[in-house]
Structures are given as C-alpha cells and as structure tokens.
Amino acid sequence: MPGKLSAWPARVDVLQSLSGLLLVLFVWAHMFFESSILLGEDAMYRVTKMFEGEPLFGKPYPLLVSAVGIAVLTLVVVHAVLALRKFPGSSRQYGQLRQHMGALRHPDTTLWYVQCVTGFLLFFLVSVHLYTVITQPGNIGPYASADRIWSERFWIVYALLLVTVHLHAAIGVYRLAMKWYPPTGANPRAHRRRRKRAMWCILAFFLTLGCASLLTYMYLGYQHADRAGERYQPGTTVLATEED
Numbered sequence: 368m369p370g371k372l373s374a375w376p377a378r379v380d381v382l383q384s385l386s387g388l389l390l391v392l393f394v395w396a397h398m399f400f401e402s403s404i405l406l407g408e409d410a411m412y413r414v415t416k417m418f419e420g421e422p423l424f425g426k427p428y429p430l431l432v433s434a435v436g437i438a439v440l441t442l443v444v445v446h447a448v449l450a451l452r453k454f455p456g457s458s459r460q461y462g463q464l465r466q467h468m469g470a471l472r473h474p475d476t477t478l479w480y481v482q483c484v485t486g487f488l489l490f491f492l493v494s495v496h497l498y499t500v501i502t503q504p505g506n507i508g509p510y511a512s513a514d515r516i517w518s519e520r521f522w523i524v525y526a527l528l529l530v531t532v533h534l535h536a537a538i539g540v541y542r543l544a545m546k547w548y549p550p551t552g553a554n555p556r557a558h559r560r561r562r563k564r565a566m567w568c569i570l571a572f573f574l575t576l577g578c579a580s581l582l583t584y585m586y587l588g589y590q591h592a593d594r595a596g597e598r599y600q601p602g603t604t605v606l607a608t609e610e611d
C-alpha cells in the first residue's frame with residue numbers, strides 16, 4: 368500500500384540492541400568466571416569442570432563448552448551483520464563522517480566512531496578466540512590456559528581483545544541506555560553526565576579485573592613453561608611442586 372511505512376527497520380533495530388545486550392551480559396559474566404584464577408588454580412579448575420557438566424553428569428563433557436562457543440559465535444555474527452548496515456559504506460561516506468565529527472566535536476558522535484572501529488576489530492579478535500574454544504574445548508584449565516597464554520603467546524590476542532571488547536561493551540551499554548531510555552526531567556545534561564561517569568567506572572572495573580587475571584595467567588604460564596602441556600591435578604600448584 369503506497370505511503371505505508373515498513374516496520375522492518377524498527378524490528379531490525381530492536382534485534383541489534385537485544386543481541387548486543389545479550390553479548391555484553393555474556394562477556395561480563397565470562398570475566399567473573401575466567402578471573403577465578405585470581406582465587407587460585409583449584410578455583411579455576413572447579414569452574415572449568417562445572418562448565419563441562421561434571422557436577423551434573425558425573426564426568427566432564429568438553430563438547431558442552433564447544434556448544435556454548437558456537438551459540439556465542441552465532442550471536443556475534445547476527446549482531447555484526449545487523450550492525451554492518453550502519454557502517455560507512457564507501458570512502459566518500461567515511462570522509463563525510465570524519466568531516467562531520469571534526470565540525471560537531473560532539474563526544475557522543477566520537478563514542479559512536481569508537482564503537483564502529485572496535486566492532487570491526489572484534490570480528491577478527493573474537494573469531495581467533497572462539498575458534499580455539501570451539502575446537503579445543505578440553506584444553507581449558509589452569510595450566511592449559513596459562514600455557515596457551517604464555518608459551519603459545521596468546522597474551523597478545525587477549526590483551527588486544529580485552530581492551531577492544533570492554534570499550535565496545537561499556538560504550539554499547541551507554542548508547543543503549545540513551546537510545547531506549549533517554550534522559551528526561553529538569554536536567555537531562557546532568558543525567559547524561561552521570562550515565563557517562565557510570566560507563567567509565569564499568570570500563571575501569573572490567574579492565575582492572577581482566578588485566579589482573581591476564582597477568583596471573585601469564586605468570587602461571589611462565590612458571591609452568593618447562594612443563595607446558597602437562598595438565599593440572601587438583602590440590603597441586605606449580606610453586607608447591609618447585610619447592611619439593
């Protein structure tokens with residue numbers, strides 16, 4: 368019918384926001400599980416076995432981890448495909464965007480640009496990580512992860528992934544809040560300032576947690592380098608074995 372507006376652009380927008388929110392919630396929860404290494408090798412070992420279903424089935428099923436990896440990868444692909452329609456599509460559009468940003472000097476427009484750049488980088492960085500998780504689900508644990516991070520030099524990918532994903536997630540949540548729950552009332556500017564402060568605090572928190580656990584994996588991997596490939600046995604630590 369002429370003149371009738373399609374509801375699809377709105378539906379796709381909701382789907383993009385929803386897939387983004389689910390991914391952010393996953394990544395934030397993942398950071399808490401993965402940083403269990405800060406509580407010691409045993410704590411991380413138990414978390415790993417929990418995700419392999421051992422408490423439920425009596426023995427570990429690493430394929431459960433692959434299944435989670437495939438589900439997350441599917442969500443990443445859906446989110447990225449939906450987001451692609453908002454990327455500058457040609458060098459002309461890209462030039463216009465840069466010109467627009469320079470003229471406006473509006474901090475939220477700059478945040479949107481950071482969102483585009485980090486989103487682009489994430490597609491590569493997340494793929495490397497998820498490929499490892501999906502194809503080697505049994506190779507996750509205090510020593511297996513520490514060996515990968517130190518002896519296989521995965522710390523380089525993880526350091527880049529850490530900064531990129533948390534910038535993308537924190538800015539994403541701020542933008543979601545501004546889009547679906549815009550500040551109203553007497554002083555919307557003050558609201559915006561408070562939300563932005565919350566965004567920086569969340570970012571600082573996850574970067575600190577992520578750096579602390581990455582450094583711990585690196586240290587553990589360094590200590591374990593001469594026995595790389597050996598798996599963790601509950602109740603033992605690298606340091607205890609060295610003292611023996």
Ligand code: HEM
Nearest residue numbers: 401432435436439500507512525528529532577578580581
């Ligand atoms: C959007 C998807 C994902 C992102 C952005 C992501 C991000 C990250 C980051 C940044 C690190 C390094 C953390 C640090 O600095 O301490 C990491 C490590 C880790 N991630 Fe993920 N992750 C994702 C999906 C998954 C999935 C689906 C699993 C498992 C089912 C997983 C399991 C792990 C494990 C076990 C580590 C520790 C290092 C290792 O064993 O390789 N991640 N992840």
